[in-house]
Amino acid sequence: MKPRTVMVVAGDPSGDALAAALIRSLASRLDSPRFIGAGGPKMLEAGVENSFDLTADAVIGLDMFKKLLHFRRRISELTQLAAKQKPELIVLVDFQLFNATLARSIRKALGKAPKIVQFVSPQVWASRPGRAERMARTLDLLLCLFPFEKEWYAKRMPRFHVKWVGHPIMERYSGGGREEGPDPTIVLLPGSRQGELKRHLPVVLEAAERIAAKQTVRFKLVATTEEMAAHARELAAKQAAKIEVQIGNLEEALSTATIALAKTGTVTLECAWFGVPTIAFYKTSALTYAIGRQIVSVKYLAMPNILAGKELFPEFIQQNATPANIAQAALELLNYEPRRKEVRAALRNVISTLGGPGATERAASAILALKFEV
Numbered sequence: 001m002k003p004r005t006v007m008v009v010a011g012d013p014s015g016d017a018l019a020a021a022l023i024r025s026l027a028s029r030l031d032s033p034r035f036i037g038a039g040g041p042k043m044l045e046a047g048v049e050n051s052f053d054l055t056a057d058a059v060i061g062l063d064m065f066k067k068l069l070h071f072r073r074r075i076s077e078l079t080q081l082a083a084k085q086k087p088e089l090i091v092l093v094d095f096q097l098f099n100a101t102l103a104r105s106i107r108k109a110l111g112k113a114p115k116i117v118q119f120v121s122p123q124v125w126a127s128r129p130g131r132a133e134r135m136a137r138t139l140d141l142l143l144c145l146f147p148f149e150k151e152w153y154a155k156r157m158p159r160f161h162v163k164w165v166g167h168p169i170m171e172r173y174s175g176g177g178r179e180e181g182p183d184p185t186i187v188l189l190p191g192s193r194q195g196e197l198k199r200h201l202p203v204v205l206e207a208a209e210r211i212a213a214k215q216t217v218r219f220k221l222v223a224t225t226e227e228m229a230a231h232a233r234e235l236a237a238k239q240a241a242k243i244e245v246q247i248g249n250l251e252e253a254l255s256t257a258t259i260a261l262a263k264t265g266t267v268t269l270e271c272a273w274f275g276v277p278t279i280a281f282y283k284t285s286a287l288t289y290a291i292g293r294q295i296v297s298v299k300y301l302a303m304p305n306i307l308a309g310k311e312l313f314p315e316f317i318q319q320n321a322t323p324a325n326i327a328q329a330a331l332e333l334l335n336y337e338p339r340r341k342e343v344r345a346a347l348r349n350v351i352s353t354l355g356g357p358g359a360t361e362r363a364a365s366a367i368l369a370l371k372f373e374v
Contacts, residue, residue, distance in 0.1 A: 002030050003088035003372050007114075008037040009078060009102060011054045011095030013192055013224060014266050015120070016040035018168060018360075019093040022119060023048060025364035036085055038078060039093075051081060054095075071098055079105045082114065088372045090114050096122035100131070103138045115140045115370050119363060121162075125152045125298075136160040140370060143363050146307070147353060165362040166355025169273050173251050184334055186211065187253045187276070188221040188243070189262035190232075196263060197228060199283040204261050205235055205243070206323035211330055212241035219243040220253050259333050259340070261326060264301040268313060272304040272350055277343040279329045280305075280313045281321040307350045312343050 006026060010019040020042035023035055027047065035048040040055030054074065079102070082090065090106060092099035096118075103116050121144045124132045132153065135142060142162045144150050150164040188208065190200035208219050221236070221243050223229035229247050236243040246253065250267075254260065254274035262268050264282040271278040280302040300306050302313045314329045316322070333339060355362075 001372055002368060003033065003115075004030075005034045005036065005085055005087040005089075006030075007078075007082055007085070007087040007090045008035060008039060008043065008048055008093065009054065009091075009095070009099060010037075010039040010043060010093040011098050013040060013055055015094035016042045016055050018119065019043050019048075019091070020046040021168060021360045022091065022093070022363055025360050026367065029364060029368060036081065036087065038074070051077060054098075071101075074098075075102050075105050078102055079109050082106050083109050086110075087114055089367065089370075090116045091367065092116065092118050094120040100135065100138070104134075107138055113373065115367075115372060117141045117143065117367055117370075119143045120145060121149045121153075123298075125149065129156070132157055132160070141366065143366060145354075145359070146303075147355070148307075163366045164355070165366060166359035167269070168359045169269060170351075170354055170359060171357040173273065183216070183218050184258045185218045185220060185256055186330065186334075187257040187260040187262075188219060189250075189260060189267050189271075190221070191263040191265070191267075192224040192228065195284075197231065200263055200281070201232060201235055203281065203283065203321060203323055203326065205232075205239060205241075207261060207326040207330065208241045208243060209239045210323055210327035211334075214331060215334065217334070220257075221245045222250050222253050223247050259330060261330060264315065264317075266303075268302040268304055271313075272347045275344040275347050277333055277340045278302075278304075278313045279316070279326055279333070281316040281326055283318055283321045304347060304350050307353060308346060312346050312350070 008019050008023060010016045016039050019039055023046040027033055037048055038051045038054040039048060040053055044050050092103060116139050118139050121142055122131060136157050140161060144162060144164045145167045147164050150162050153160055153162040188204045190197060190204050211217055219241060221232050223232055223245055226247060229245050232245045250270060254271060254276050257276045260271050260276045260278040262271055262278050262280055264280045268278060268280050282301060298306060300315060302315055305311050305313055316325050
C-alpha cells in the first residue's frame with residue numbers, strides 16, 4: 001500500500017526547491033495524500049502544511065551550534081508532530097546535521113514504523129565517513145545525486161539501501177543554450193545565507209572594483225531575496241564599478257555570462273551546466289575553517305572540480321579569498337579565450353556524468369518502491 005501522510009523537512013532554500021519538486025511528483029502518484037512538515041515558501045506552494053519556515057534559519061556547518069537551543073526546540077516540535085500525525089513516510093531533504101539528529105529523534109520516539117528517506121547524501125566521502133554507519137542504522141533509503149556516491153557507500157556498507165537518481169539540475173533549466181553578450185559580462189554569486197553574505201559581499205564587490213579599473217566589464221550580481229538585493233545595492237553604491245543587481249533569474253544571467261565569481265557550493269554546478277568558466281571562493285569563521293582543515297579529505301571544494309578530478313575552476317579559500325587574488329584570476333580568464341574554451345569543453349564532460357532529465361521522478365519511484373505498513 002502507499003503512504004497517506006507524508007512528512008517532509010527541508011532547511012535551506014536549495015533544499016526547499018528540491019523538496020517542492022519531489023512533493024509534486026509524489027502527489028501525482030498518490031491517492032489524496034497529505035503533506036506535513038517544515039520547509040520554505042516553495043514547499044508551501046507545493047501543498048505542504050508547514051509548521052514553520054525552517055529555511056529562515058538556514059546555516060552551514062558549525063554555525064548551527066550558535067543556534068543549538070533553537071534547533072533543539074525545532075527538532076522536538078517536529079518529533080512531536082510525527083508522533084501525533086503518524087506519517088507513513090518521512091522525507092528529509094539535505095540540511096544534514098539538523099535532519100540526521102531529527103531522524104534519530106523520530107526513530108527513538110516512533111521506532112521503525114515510518115519509513116525515513118534522506119534525499120541528497122551528505123558529503124561523508126569528503127569528511128567524517130563514520131557518519132555513514134549512523135545513517136545506515138536510521139534510514140530506510142538514501143538518495144544520491146552523484147554516481148560516485150553510490151559506489152562509495154557500496155564499497156563500505158553494501159547492505160545500506162542507497163540509490164543514485166541523478167541530479168535535478170538536468171531538469172531545472174530549459175536547455176536553450178548560452179550566447180555570450182557583445183561585452184564581457186561577469187556574474188557575481190556571493191551566496192544566499194546571512195553568514196556567507198557578510199563575508200563574501202565585500203570581497204566580490206572589491207574584486208569587481210579592481211577588475212573594472214583595468215578592463216571594461218559588465219557586472220551582474222544575482223540576489224536570492226529583496227533583502228539581499230537591497231544590501232548589495234547599498235554596498236555597491238559606494239564603489240565606482242557599476243553593478244547591476246537582480247533578484248533570481250539565474251538562468252538569464254548565466255546564459256549570457258563570460259565568466260562568474262561564485263562561492264563554492266551548488267551554484268558552481270549551475271555555472272558548469274551553463275558552461276561558464278568560474279572563479280570559486282569561500283570564507284568562513286576561523287574556528288570552522290580550522291576544524292575543517294583537520295577533517296576534510298578532498299582536494300577541491302567546488303563540485304565541478306571534484307567531478308573532473310582537476311581544477312577547472314580556480315579556488316580561493318579563506319585567507320586566499322582576497323579581492324586581489326580573485327580579480328587577478330578573473331582578468332587572466334577574461335583575456336585568454338583559449339582557456340575559456342578549454343574549460344567549457346571540460347564542463348560538458350562533467351555535466352554528462354549527472355544522469356539525464358528525470359532525477360525527481362526517479363527519486364519518487366525509488367521512495368514509493370519501499371514497503372509501507374499502512
